Amino acid sequence: MASILLKNVVKSFGTFVGVQDMNLDVVDEEFLVLLGPSGCGKTTTMRMIAGLEHPTEGEIRIGDALMNDIDARDRDVAMVFQGYALYPNMSIYENIRFPLRMRQVPKAKHDDLIRRAAEMVELGPFLDRKPGALSGGQRQRAALARAIVRQPQVFLMDEPLSNLDAKLRASMRVQIKHMQRELKVTTVYVTHDQIEAMTLADRIVIMNKGVIQQIGTPDDIYSNPANTFVAGFIGSPPMNLIAGTAQSGTFSSAGVRVPCPANLSGNITLGIRPEDCQIGGDNLQGQVYGVEPTGDITYLTVRTANKNIEIKAGREFRAPIDSAISVGFDTSRLYFFGEDGSRVGVN
Numbered sequence: 001m002a003s004i005l006l007k008n009v010v011k012s013f014g015t016f017v018g019v020q021d022m023n024l025d026v027v028d029e030e031f032l033v034l035l036g037p038s039g040c041g042k043t044t045t046m047r048m049i050a051g052l053e054h055p056t057e058g059e060i061r062i063g064d065a066l067m068n069d070i071d072a073r074d075r076d077v078a079m080v081f082q083g084y085a086l087y088p089n090m091s092i093y094e095n096i097r098f099p100l101r102m103r104q105v106p107k108a109k110h111d112d113l114i115r116r117a118a119e120m121v122e123l124g125p126f127l128d129r130k131p132g133a134l135s136g137g138q139r140q141r142a143a144l145a146r147a148i149v150r151q152p153q154v155f156l157m158d159e160p161l162s163n164l165d166a167k168l169r170a171s172m173r174v175q176i177k178h179m180q181r182e183l184k185v186t187t188v189y190v191t192h193d194q195i196e197a198m199t200l201a202d203r204i205v206i207m208n209k210g211v212i213q214q215i216g217t218p219d220d221i222y223s224n225p226a227n228t229f230v231a232g233f234i235g236s237p238p239m240n241l242i243a244g245t246a247q248s249g250t251f252s253s254a255g256v257r258v259p260c261p262a263n264l265s266g267n268i269t270l271g272i273r274p275e276d277c278q279i280g281g282d283n284l285q286g287q288v289y290g291v292e293p294t295g296d297i298t299y300l301t302v303r304t305a306n307k308n309i310e311i312k313a314g315r316e317f318r319a320p321i322d323s324a325i326s327v328g329f330d331t332s333r334l335y336f337f338g339e340d341g342s343r344v345g346v347n
């Protein structure tokens with residue numbers, strides 16, 4: 001088991017900077033998720049920890065040891081990628097065994113280790129099959145078993161569930177989390193799926209354009225977004241961000257009026273989550289633009305002169321398109337952001 005430290009890590013590709021001055025401290029036994037849009041530098045960060053890319057600047061440590069010049073195969077990490085990368089001609093048993101052979105683990109220990117790893121991902125009955133005779137979820141579990149079989153210091157997982165359908169992804173999430181808790185192996189997991197990040201992570205690192213935007217627990221990231229990027233990235237639908245002006249304790253924008261901290265003035269962006277809006281009230285006046293019943297929640301889109309606002313309404317809510325509507329905001333849950341996008345106060 002081990003901690004991972006990235007200190008002032010930069011990765012450039014020619015003149016393009018893929019990862020900028022990254023500082024990250026992954027605690028021993030932690031499940032850390034790197035989350036961000038395509039191209040934000042998640043995989044590059046992961047590949048540097050694995051030793052598949054070398055940082056242009058900075059230090060990478062696993063435990064206390066400096067890794068910069070250590071080959072990937074000499075770092076005690078196991079990786080799971082989105083493609084399962086199983087050997088098609090080998091049985092699942094032999095596939096799981098592969099890392100034990102590579103690491104020259106004494107043969108006498110193999111059978112026990114393989115069966116224990118297979119048991120953990122519920123693949124015990126499938127060990128004799130070839131990968132082609134397994135479902136996608138079973139293959140992904142075989143890839144996980146192969147990663148855990150030799151109990152590395154660190155697991156690195158890069159979008160391991162993205163090839164699976166939604167139902168299977170949900171059940172594999174639970175399985176991965178359970179397995180990580182049981183094995184207590186420090187884990188770095190890359191995804192662009194916020195639900196995966198929220199459900200799996202002890203802490204989430206949100207990245208954009210090679211820069212860390214915020215590091216925090218899922219609750220913290222959701223409740224206290226550091227800037228408009230994080231606020232607009234997390235949540236489904238994400239936080240409504242409404243540009244307007246603040247003056248003398250009031251924020252206003254076309255059709256929107258809410259109290260704000262008296263010290264705010266000038267161009268401000270208001271943030272309000274869809275679930276913190278209620279039908280009826282005097283903070284927002286607009287027209288119904290869309291009503292989407294989904295069973296438990298009805299999603300309502302309200303049009304104002306400046307922007308469409310997303311609201312989670314009760315399951316029974318229905319209203320004619322284009323009808324006038326008034327909405328109240330939970331004023332204890334308003335967010336304000338300055339011109340550079342960073343958070344400036346909670347009312």
Ligand SMILES: Nc1ncnc2c1ncn2[C@@H]1O[C@H](COP(=O)(O)OP(=O)(O)OP(=O)(O)O)[C@@H](O)[C@H]1O
Pocket residue numbers: 013016017018036037038039040041042043044045192
């Ligand atoms: N070998 C390379 N040469 C040049 N540019 C690269 C190289 N590898 C990555 N990049 C660039 O660095 C940036 C970060 O890439 P990276 O793969 O880390 O993104 P990501 O966040 O993992 O994206 P995705 O979710 O799409 O996999 C991207 O703009 C990418 O085009």
